[in-house]
Each structure stands twice: as structure tokens, then as C-alpha cells.
Amino acid sequence: MGALISLVAVAAIVLLASVGASTGDGLRFVFGVILPGVAFAVFLGGIIFRVVHWAKSPVPFRIPTTTGQAKSLPWIHNNELEAPSGLPGVIGRMALEVLAFRSLFRNTRVEILPEKSKVNYIADKALWAAAMAFHWAMFIIVLRHFRFFVEPVPAWVEMLQSVDGFFQIGLPVYYGTTFLMVVGLAYLLARRFFDSKVRYISLPTDYFALYLLLGIALTGIVMRHIEKIDVVQVKAAIVGWASFQPAVPVGVGLWYFVHVTLVSALLIYFPFSKLLHAPGVFLSPTRNLANNNRVRRHINPWNPDIQGHSYAEWEDEFRDKLKASGYALEKE
Amino acid sequence: MAEKSPQELIQIDLTPPPRKWMNPAVDFEARRGTWSYPGGVKSLDYLGMPNVREWSPTDADWKLPENWQQIIHDGFKDLLKKYRTLEIFMDICVRCGACADKCHFFIGSGDPKNMPVLRAELLRSIYRKDFTATGKILGSLAGARELTEEVLKEWYYYFFQCTECRRCSVYCPYGIDTAEITMMARELMNLVGLNINWIMEPVANCKRTGNHLGIQPHTYKDNVEFMCDELEDVTGIKLDPPINRKGAEILFVIPSADYFADPGTYTFVGYLMLFEHIGLDYTLSSYASDGGNFGLFNTAENMKKLNWKIYHEAKRLGVKWILGGECGHMWRVMHQYMDTMNGPADFLEVPRSPITGTVFENTTSTKMTHICEFTSDLIKHNKLKLDKSRNDQFRVTFHDSCNPARAMGFLEEPRYVIENVCNHFYEMPENTIREHTFCCAGGAGLGNDENMEMRMRGGLPRGNAVRWVRDHHGVNRLTCICAIDRATLPPLVEYWSPGVDVSGIHELVGNALIMEGEKERTTDIRGVPVQPEKGEQDDV
Numbered sequence: 001m002g003a004l005i006s007l008v009a010v011a012a013i014v015l016l017a018s019v020g021a022s023t024g025d026g027l028r029f030v031f032g033v034i035l036p037g038v039a040f041a042v043f044l045g046g047i048i049f050r051v052v053h054w055a056k057s058p059v060p061f062r063i064p065t066t067t068g069q070a071k072s073l074p075w076i077h078n079n080e081l082e083a084p085s086g087l088p089g090v091i092g093r094m095a096l097e098v099l100a101f102r103s104l105f106r107n108t109r110v111e112i113l114p115e116k117s118k119v120n121y122i123a124d125k126a127l128w129a130a131a132m133a134f135h136w137a138m139f140i141i142v143l144r145h146f147r148f149f150v151e152p153v154p155a156w157v158e159m160l161q162s163v164d165g166f167f168q169i170g171l172p173v174y175y176g177t178t179f180l181m182v183v184g185l186a187y188l189l190a191r192r193f194f195d196s197k198v199r200y201i202s203l204p205t206d207y208f209a210l211y212l213l214l215g216i217a218l219t220g221i222v223m224r225h226i227e228k229i230d231v232v233q234v235k236a237a238i239v240g241w242a243s244f245q246p247a248v249p250v251g252v253g254l255w256y257f258v259h260v261t262l263v264s265a266l267l268i269y270f271p272f273s274k275l276l277h278a279p280g281v282f283l284s285p286t287r288n289l290a291n292n293n294r295v296r297r298h299i300n301p302w303n304p305d306i307q308g309h310s311y312a313e314w315e316d317e318f319r320d321k322l323k324a325s326g327y328a329l330e331k332e
Numbered sequence: 333m334a335e336k337s338p339q340e341l342i343q344i345d346l347t348p349p350p351r352k353w354m355n356p357a358v359d360f361e362a363r364r365g366t367w368s369y370p371g372g373v374k375s376l377d378y379l380g381m382p383n384v385r386e387w388s389p390t391d392a393d394w395k396l397p398e399n400w401q402q403i404i405h406d407g408f409k410d411l412l413k414k415y416r417t418l419e420i421f422m423d424i425c426v427r428c429g430a431c432a433d434k435c436h437f438f439i440g441s442g443d444p445k446n447m448p449v450l451r452a453e454l455l456r457s458i459y460r461k462d463f464t465a466t467g468k469i470l471g472s473l474a475g476a477r478e479l480t481e482e483v484l485k486e487w488y489y490y491f492f493q494c495t496e497c498r499r500c501s502v503y504c505p506y507g508i509d510t511a512e513i514t515m516m517a518r519e520l521m522n523l524v525g526l527n528i529n530w531i532m533e534p535v536a537n538c539k540r541t542g543n544h545l546g547i548q549p550h551t552y553k554d555n556v557e558f559m560c561d562e563l564e565d566v567t568g569i570k571l572d573p574p575i576n577r578k579g580a581e582i583l584f585v586i587p588s589a590d591y592f593a594d595p596g597t598y599t600f601v602g603y604l605m606l607f608e609h610i611g612l613d614y615t616l617s618s619y620a621s622d623g624g625n626f627g628l629f630n631t632a633e634n635m636k637k638l639n640w641k642i643y644h645e646a647k648r649l650g651v652k653w654i655l656g657g658e659c660g661h662m663w664r665v666m667h668q669y670m671d672t673m674n675g676p677a678d679f680l681e682v683p684r685s686p687i688t689g690t691v692f693e694n695t696t697s698t699k700m701t702h703i704c705e706f707t708s709d710l711i712k713h714n715k716l717k718l719d720k721s722r723n724d725q726f727r728v729t730f731h732d733s734c735n736p737a738r739a740m741g742f743l744e745e746p747r748y749v750i751e752n753v754c755n756h757f758y759e760m761p762e763n764t765i766r767e768h769t770f771c772c773a774g775g776a777g778l779g780n781d782e783n784m785e786m787r788m789r790g791g792l793p794r795g796n797a798v799r800w801v802r803d804h805h806g807v808n809r810l811t812c813i814c815a816i817d818r819a820t821l822p823p824l825v826e827y828w829s830p831g832v833d834v835s836g837i838h839e840l841v842g843n844a845l846i847m848e849g850e851k852e853r854t855t856d857i858r859g860v861p862v863q864p865e866k867g868e869q870d871d872v
Contacts, residue, residue: 002473005473050423053419054416054419054420054423057412057413057414057415057416057419058414058415058416059415059416059417060414060415060632060672061668061669061672062668062672063417063509063512063668063739064739065498065501065502065507065509065738065739066737066738066739066740066741066767067502067738067741067767068741068743068767069741069743069744070694070740070741070742071694072692072694072705072742072744072745073690073692073694073705073708073709073712073745074693075712076708076744076745076748077744078741079741082741082767083741085694097505097507101505103430103502103503103504103505103506103507104428104430104503104505106502106503106768107430107503108433108434108763109433110346110433110434110439112342112344112346112439114339114342114343114344117338117339117342117796117799118796119439119792119793119796121761121763121764127428127429127430131428131505191429195429196347196348197346197347197348197429197432197433197444197447198427198428198429198432199348200348200349200353200444200450201353201427201429201432201444201447201449201450201453202427203427203473203474203475204473204474204475205466205470205473205474205475206426206427272464272465272466273466274423274424274425274426274427276423276424277424277425277426277505277506280420280423280424280506281424281505281506281507283416283420284420284424284506284507284508285416285417285420285507286417286501286507286508286509286512287506287507291740291741293667293668293671293698294667294671294694294695294696294697294698294700295693295694295695295696295697296697297671297672297675297676297697297698298671298672299672300672300673302414303636303672303673304633304636306633306636306637306640307637307640307644308539308636308637308638308639308640308641308644309539309540309542309637309641310641310644311619311641311644311645311648314541314542314619315619317540318541318548318549318550321548321549321550322549322550324550325549325550325553325554326553327549327553327575327576327618328576328578330648
């Protein structure tokens with residue numbers, strides 16, 4: 001049900017863009033220039049607002065989750081990447097988490113065999129592999145798009161393209177990342193449909209993000225390989241947009257508008273949704289703090305000024321019993 | 333004990349039902365055995381908690397304050413301002429489901445709301461409705477729910493069905509920590525008078541007497557003397573441990589269960605034998621008579637208050653530093669919270685072993701060292717006379733307690749001690765130990781009898797792993813460094829893996845120690861006759 005509603009929503013966006021692109025220059029300007037501009041502003045502004053908001057809220061306690069041996073006695077080998085004792089370890093741990101999805105790599109699947117009274121834990125790296133494929137592919141694809149934004153095309157983008165298109169399949173060359181992004185997304189979507197547990201926890205919005213991303217990838221593929229687009233016109237339109245001299249894009253075709261509108265929708269949706277996991281992971285206190293609690297005092301800015309039940313109160317209450325038991329007392 | 337047999341209980345289907353999870357109804361009557369009784373009036377009054385009354389979860393009317401929705405809303409807002417964790421964890425979950433089958437309660441019950449992601453969604457759905465634009469506009473499409481009384485009841489059921497073990501947070505790609513979320517939910521529930529007695533009574537006891545069990549100072553002394561008498565029968569040596577002694581070098585803080593009930597008491601005498609053996613200048617305290625802190629499972633405020641006495645007593649007694657016994661959640665508090673809440677401990681000195689001269693560089697600020705750090709340093713420097721063969725009747729495995737493993741990174745120290753005091757040590761399967769360790773399912777205040785079915789269910793993963801080493805290596809001793817474990821693992825292994833005993837590590841240390849002037853040991857420190865090694869036992 002949720003999956004369907006989200007599909008309808010994404011379809012509506014596609015339809016809207018298509019209609020807009022085919023009705024005339026006015027709406028073309030809206031969909032090709034204004035919407036992406038607004039979307040970009042909302043995206044940037046929204047993320048900055050969120051991150052600043054998070055960063056302003058206090059971290060009262062230092063609560064890293066340790067996943068390896070801490071630094072203790074000098075002859076015990078410690079694991080800086082799993083239980084960092086200081087900043088270098090934290091940076092390493094975060095780098096592994098952000099770049100290699102370290103925690104997801106631990107994933108296992110549980111299996112209960114009642115007839116054998118047995119519980120098994122089976123390594124399950126599929127989610128990790130799909131997540132890595134999708135995220136890295138998308139990241140590289142975004143970088144590749146820089147060729148549309150700057151003239152001349154920077155050398156690093158050229159290099160990225162040639163590595164990405166290493167296998168030289170088809171003309172124009174099929175990029176490896178295209179394949180990885182679509183396969184990764186397809187797997188992430190498929191498990192929401194077919195893994196009963198993931199289906200149960202999925203919200204309509206979870207499908208929405210995946211549909212948007214798939215839509216963006218597929219329209220991109222269409223423009224590059226099927227209804228081939230005039231890249232020169234596209235670049236003219238985008239460079240104009242990026243240098244604040246926008247004009248109605250001409251000769252770019254319908255798919256361009258659909259693609260751009262889906263990207264705009266994603267950008268607008270981003271700061272209001274779970275997609276915030278991207279900046280959020282950097283601020284997660286169970287990962288980005290050192291496990292040096294007993295070495296450096298962590299300050300809680302709102303540490304309440306309260307005391308416990310004092311020794312004097314305790315002694316007062318149990319004075320007779322303490323005396324009878326022969327305890328030395330503060331006050332006789 | 334749970335009424336269902338292990339064979340019945342293990343018939344678990346992990347496939348969730350087709351209906352949506354957003355329906356909050358919980359039938360408490362039908363689910364007896366899986367929830368805990370509410371906080372008692374006496375304890376709540378003593379602590380000055382809000383909305384004190386007699387009630388039961390099976391009642392239709394939970395006698396909430398009239399404006400309870402407003403109270404929860406305001407409380408939520410307040411917590412969001414105080415804890416970055418809460419904001420981040422509410423905002424960034426993508427529901428990838430990596431955590432889903434990592435929770436012992438989900439594995440043992442198949443109840444989908446025990447998937448950590450859904451446990452968090454119970455709170456998150458209210459957060460969305462009250463505090464986010466998408467939730468306000470899109471409602472249930474964005475996963476938002478109205479806070480109804482039914483939702484609150486669901487919170488009570490599921491947030492007192494989480495042991496705050498943090499196993500899920502190991503697997504979460506963003507480190508979302510359900511323990512933190514559960515703590516927040518419990519803070520909120522406390523505002524309207526929803527809490528459980530197995531937490532509130534210990535908290536009240538601890539405030540008044542210094543320990544969760546409500547042991548008063550004269551009884552404390554009697555218990556210690558009684559244990560020393562028992563030990564004299566075994567070793568021929570009479571110990572006279574100092575209590576509340578001013579000017580001692582070290583204050584030794586332990587969980588109260590260690591001087592209250594078996595098998596913790598054997599761990600306790602193990603500590604005392606060790607200290608006698610090395611001639612340590614230390615003192616116990618019948619005021620700071622519990623390092624454990626059920627405030628951790630209640631509210632941040634009560635946690636701080638209960639912990640406050642530790643430094644207070646260290647100062648009063650004029651000790652140089654603090655040594656702590658084997659306890660899991662106590663060490664979570666000592667390691668991650670104490671210095672922040674009640675420090676700085678600038679009146680203490682950096683812990684230094686008077687026997688080996690080792691300075692414990694990892695405790696320079698808190699000034700509190702773990703007994704396993706202390707003992708492993710002694711062993712490393714060859715300061716203990718040990719006869720490992722005195723533990724030959726035991727085939728030992730080690731249960732990593734949740735908090736030392738996942739909040740301290742405390743993995744090797746206990747293993748080093750075990751390997752030096754016994755000859756037969758076998759690890760459980762790797763997905764069930766170290767940072768992957770499974771909870772005893774009785775932590776965070778859930779180790780009560782009325783919750784026994786849920787404890788046995790949640791205990792399935794641990795019990796199954798113990799069974800595996802029992803069947804493959806003949807393991808008959810499950811060691812741990814946690815007082816709650818020592819109380820909750822015995823019924824768990826009796827249920828899932830009979831024939832295995834539970835003990836602390838310092839009980840094995842006590843067995844192995846060759847004490848000066850001791851008589852020949854014919855029994856272990858439990859008084860159980862030592863069986864001579866039967867021929868060769870092949871190590872499987």
C-alpha cells in the first residue's frame with residue numbers, strides 16, 4: 001500500500017514535468033530554471049539549518065559504542081578503529097564508517113531451527129554490497145556531472161569518466177557506475193518488497209526515496225543511451241543556469257525536464273527526510289567520540305546541580321544500628 | 333520458571349504479521365509473563381516521583397494525570413534540547429533493517445516490535461507528529477502517529493522489554509543506540525508515573541541504605557563476617573576485611589548482590605582472598621555499598637544522585653583511589669557517566685598498583701580501576717601464587733557482559749585472568765561473544781520473576797551458545813563479570829542448557845590462589861569437594 005502511494009506520487013511528479021515541458025516556454029522556464037534553483041537553495045539551506053541545529057544541541061554524555069578492545073594496560077593490544085582512545089582513532093573509525101560502511105559489513109542473518117533446538121548466525125553481506133554499490137556509484141555519477149557545469153571540463157572529471165567507462169561497452173560508452181547504481185537501488189527496493197521483516201518496517205516514504213532515485217537513474221540512462229540528448233544544448237543550459245544567466249533550455253527534449261524535476265524533488269525532499277542520514281552519521285555520538293572516558297572528563301553543559309543522600313544523613317538514620325555493630329562514627 | 337518448555341518456546345516464527353505495526357494495542361492480560369509490575373507506592377513516595385498511585389497494566393484505566401499528553405509533549409521537547417543523541421536518532425534512521433534480528437528479545441519472541449528499529453519507531457512516530465513538518469503534513473504516510481493512551485501502553489510494554497544492551501547499535505550503520513532511545517522513553521514515562529517496581533524499589537533502597545537490596549549497615553557487616561567464616565572452613569584462614577576504614581589507600585566498590593546471594597558471594601570472597609594474598613591496603617564501605625546504579629534504568633537525575641555517594645565516600649574516607657568489582661551496568665555508569673556527573677575527582681590520586689607500581693594510565697581522570705585490570709596486572713607481573721589445577725574440575729566459558737563489552741571495550745582483561753587461573757577455557761561461537769555478545773535478558777531492571785517468560789525468550793541466543801560449548805567441549809562453568817548476570821544467568825542456563833553453573837571470575841581466582849598458611853583444599857570455595865582429575869581428559 002505504502003509502496004503504491006509512493007509510486008503514484010513519483011509518477012505524478014514525472015507527469016507534471018512532462019506536461020510542463022510540452023506546454024510552452026513559460027512552464028519550461030519554471031521546470032528547467034526556477035524549480036532547480038529553488039530546489040538547490042532548499043537543499044543547501046535545509047541541510048545547513050539541520051546540521052547547525054544538531055550541532056547546537058548538547059552531548060551530555062560521552063557514550064561511544066565500543067566494538068573492539070579499548071586501550072588499557074600497555075601489554076594488551078588495543079583496537080584503535082573499534083574503540084578509539086583519541087582523535088586519530090575516531091577519524092579512522094568515522095572514515096571506515098562513512099567510506100566503507102563498516103558497521104553494515106558486520107551484518108548477519110539469524111536462523112532458528114526449532115527441531116534441532118539451534119540458533120544460527122549467518123554472515124550476510126548483500127545489504128552492505130548493495131549499499132556500497134549504490135552510494136559510491138551515485139557519488140561518482142554526481143561528480144561526473146560536473147562536466148555539464150564547468151567549461152572547460154576539468155581534467156579530474158575526464159579521468160573519472162575514462163576509469164568509469166573502462167570496459168568500453170557500447171557507444172556512447174556505458175559507465176560501470178550506471179550499472180552499479182541501478183542494481184544497488186533495485187536490490188534495496190526488492191528487499192523492501194520481498195524480505196518480510198523489511199517490508200513490515202518500511203514506511204511509504206522509504207519507497208518514495210528509492211523511486212525518486214531510480215527514476216533519476218533511469219531517465220539519465222534514457223538520455224544517454226536511448227533517446228540520445230543533445231549534450232551541447234544541455235551544457236549550454238546548465239552552464240547558463242549555474243552562472244546565474246538562466247535561459248529557457250532549448251533543444252533538450254522531454255527527458256531532460258523529467259530528469260531535472262526528479263532531481264529537484266529529491267533535493268527538496270532531502271532536508272525533511274531520512275536522507276539526512278548522510279550528514280547525520282558524522283554527528284552520531286556512539287561513533288564520533290573517543291572511548292577515553294576515564295582519561296578525560298566529558299562536560300555536560302546542563303549537568304544538574306544535585307546531590308545524593310549524604311553520609312551524614314545515612315549515619316543519622318542508622319546511628320543506633322551502627323553503634324551496636326561497633327562501627328566508628330563521624331558523630332558519636 | 334516460565335511455564336512453557338524450551339521445546340515449546342523455541343517454536344518461533346520471525347516472519348511479521350501482514351497487518352501494519354502502527355496499531356498500538358497490547359493485551360497485557362494475555363501476555364502475562366512478559367511484562368513487569370509497576371513501581372510500588374512506598375518507593376515512589378520516598379523518591380518523590382510524580383503521579384504515585386496503585387495501578388496495574390491490566391487495568392483499563394491507568395490513572396494518568398489529566399494533562400498527560402501535554403506533559404509528555406513538553407518532556408519530549410525538553411529532552412530534544414538536552415540530548416543530541418535523541419535528535420539525531422529520531423531523524424536519521426533509514427529503516428534498513430540491519431538491526432532487526434540482532435535483538436535477543438526479537439530472536440526469542442518473534443514479536444516484530446522487538447526489532448530495534450520498530451522499538452525506536454514507537455517513539456519516532458510521536459516525534460514526527462509533534463516535531464517535524466513532514467509528520468504534521470503527511471501523517472501516517474510519513475510514519476507519524478497521534479499520541480494516544482494506547483500508544484503510551486505500548487511504550488510501557490516495549491520499553492520495559494529492552495535491556496539496553498546496545499547490541500543493535502553495533503550493527504547500525506549510523507550507530508543508533510536503542511539503549512539511549514529506551515532511556516529517553518523511560519524518562520518520558522516517568523513524568524506521568526509509568527515505571528516498574530524492579531527498578532523503583534532498588535532505586536529507593538539504594539538512596540536510603542546505599543545499596544539496591546536495602547541491606548542496612550549492621551546486616552552488611554554480618555553478611556561479610558558470615559562469608560568469611562564460611563571461607564575459613566575451606567581455607568583455614570580467617571579474613572577480617574576492613575569496613576568504613578579511614579585512611580585506607582583504596583576504596584573497593586562492588587555491586588550489592590556480591591554480598592547478598594550465591595553465586596555472587598563466591599566472587600566476593602574471591603576478591604577478599606586476593607586482597608589478603610597481596611596485603612592490599614583497602615576498605616569496603618557499608619555506605620557506598622553498591623556501585624550498581626538502577627538510576628541508569630530510571631532517570632538521569634536519579635542515576636546522578638545514586639552515583640554521587642561514590643566520590644563522596646572516597647573523600648570522606650580519604651582514600652587515594654577507587655577499585656571496582658565485577659559488575660556490568662555499574663561499570664557503564666563508572667566509565668561513561670560518573671566523572672561527567674559527579675567529577676572532577678581532583679581530591680584523588682591517579683590509580684597506581686601498590687604491588688606492581690603500575691600506573692593505570694587509562695583511569696587518570698576518573699581515578700577508578702576495574703578489578704580485572706588490577707588482577708591481570710598482578711598476574712602479568714607474577715605477583716600471585718596460583719595453582720590452575722585447582723580449577724581443573726571446571727570447563728570454563730566466558731560470557732561478555734553487555735556494558736563492559738560495548739561501552740568500555742573491555743574484552744581481553746577478563747580473558748587474561750581466566751586463562752591464568754584455569755586450564756580448560758573454551759569460547760562460545762564468535763557471533764555471540766565480545767562486541768557481538770548476547771544479553772542475559774534480565775538487565776536494565778527486567779530481571780524479575782513476573783517477566784520470566786520474556787527473560788527465557790530473550791535468553792535463547794545466550795542459552796543456545798552456552799549449550800553449544802557444553803555439548804562440544806563439556807563446558808560446565810559459565811563465567812561473567814556482572815552481578816546481574818550472576819543473578820539472571822542461572823535460571824537461563826537451567827532452562828536452555830542444564831548442567832552449567834554460573835560464576836564470577838574472581839571465584840576462580842579464589843580457587844586458584846595459594847594462600848599463605850592455608851590448609852589443604854579439599855573443596856572449592858563453594859565448599860564443593862574437589863574431584864581429582866579422572867585419568868586424561870582429552871581436550872576436544
